[in-house]
Amino acid sequence: MDASLRQLLEKMPKAELHMHIEGSLEPELIFALAERNGVTLKYSSVDELRRAYAFTDLQSFLDIYYAGASVLLKEQDFYDMTRAYLGRAHADNVRHAELFFDPQTHTERGVDFGTVISGIHRALQDAATEWGMSGALIMCFLRHLSEEDAFATLEQALPYRDKFIGVGLDSSERGHPPEKFARVFARCRELGLRLVAHAGEEGPPEYIRTALDVLKVERIDHGVRCLEDAELTQRLARDKVPLTVCPLSNVKLRVFDRAADHNLQRLLDAGLTVTINSDDPAYFGGYVNDNFTEMFSVLPLDQRHARQLARDSFAASFLPEQDKRRLMAEVDAFFAQ
Numbered sequence: 001m002d003a004s005l006r007q008l009l010e011k012m013p014k015a016e017l018h019m020h021i022e023g024s025l026e027p028e029l030i031f032a033l034a035e036r037n038g039v040t041l042k043y044s045s046v047d048e049l050r051r052a053y054a055f056t057d058l059q060s061f062l063d064i065y066y067a068g069a070s071v072l073l074k075e076q077d078f079y080d081m082t083r084a085y086l087g088r089a090h091a092d093n094v095r096h097a098e099l100f101f102d103p104q105t106h107t108e109r110g111v112d113f114g115t116v117i118s119g120i121h122r123a124l125q126d127a128a129t130e131w132g133m134s135g136a137l138i139m140c141f142l143r144h145l146s147e148e149d150a151f152a153t154l155e156q157a158l159p160y161r162d163k164f165i166g167v168g169l170d171s172s173e174r175g176h177p178p179e180k181f182a183r184v185f186a187r188c189r190e191l192g193l194r195l196v197a198h199a200g201e202e203g204p205p206e207y208i209r210t211a212l213d214v215l216k217v218e219r220i221d222h223g224v225r226c227l228e229d230a231e232l233t234q235r236l237a238r239d240k241v242p243l244t245v246c247p248l249s250n251v252k253l254r255v256f257d258r259a260a261d262h263n264l265q266r267l268l269d270a271g272l273t274v275t276i277n278s279d280d281p282a283y284f285g286g287y288v289n290d291n292f293t294e295m296f297s298v299l300p301l302d303q304r305h306a307r308q309l310a311r312d313s314f315a316a317s318f319l320p321e322q323d324k325r326r327l328m329a330e331v332d333a334f335f336a337q
């Protein structure tokens with residue numbers, strides 16, 4: 001890729017819409033927090049932990065990801081983790097970040113819901129004050145757990161309703177179809193929450209369809225397997241349902257064998273609204289700009305694609321309309337230079 005295209009990708013204003021905050025925990029921070037909190041890890045060093053990041057599928061990643069999150073106990077731990085991510089995102093010129101968090105990973109270990117959300121939220125407030133970066137939180141339900149568990153989590157979340165804008169669905173996809181959470185999502189909808197779900201990452205296109213029809217989600221996280229179903233692809237294009245695509249994640253979790261095999265270009269050619277995101281940057285080998293530069297290095301994408309991806313990152317966000325328009329105008333001004 002030529003240097004000027006790389007510069008554009010790195011410097012253009014962008015939003016990140018698919019990032020699990022627990023997936024931003026770098027091994028160094030995991031060890032620092034383990035020491036601070038007296039938590040014993042299965043790994044004896046940062047290097048040994050990093051060497052364990054050789055995943056074969058989604059589940060092999062999730063096992064290590066949940067183990068890493070076990071060092072998070074105090075409000076300050078959640079703050080420090082989020083602060084570190086936002087600093088990296090700011091350096092990548094992320095102007096708006098919608099972050100997933102997994103409360104059940106923490107409440108299961110006896111950490112209070114309020115501790116989790118308060119620490120993450122305080123870091124977002126500081127990033128807004130210091131860097132003018134906006135942010136929002138999306139609470140994810142772990143789909144390998146029960147509907148009852150999800151309802152209990154929603155109850156715990158309600159006193160903090162002002163601190164998150166929506167809900168999502170993550171963790172082990174296969175065998176846990178969206179309809180398992182139909183009633184929880186219906187309740188969240190009544191509460192005025194924004195709705196998203198992971199679908200069509202490892203799971204079949206059918207899960208994308210039921211996420212739309214049964215859960216009534218507004219965006220699909222990943223969704224890359226939609227291309228296996230022509231009618232579904234047409235529907236996604238026609239209805240402008242955004243897909244939050246995470247290229248390095250897809251390669252690390254073997255959804256595609258190599259970056260060059262990624263279907264990003266075909267998704268764009270099909271007229272879909274696509275955004276590029278980092279998913280779990282500490283585990284998958286890069287932050288959002290690394291995802292952009294990798295895809296533009298191996299696929300025949302050009303400056304027009306870059307502009308479209310930047311614009312659509314704001315268009316697909318849950319920002320108020322006037323903020324979307326302002327940020328998309330900034331993208332246009334940036335590319336007009």
Ligand code: HPA
Pocket residue numbers: 020023058065170171172173198201249279280
């Ligand atoms: O990519 C993912 N898929 C499902 N669950 C997850 N939880 C963190 N990252 C992911």
Ligand SMILES: [Zn+2]
Pocket residue numbers: 018020170198221279
């Ligand atoms: Zn994800």
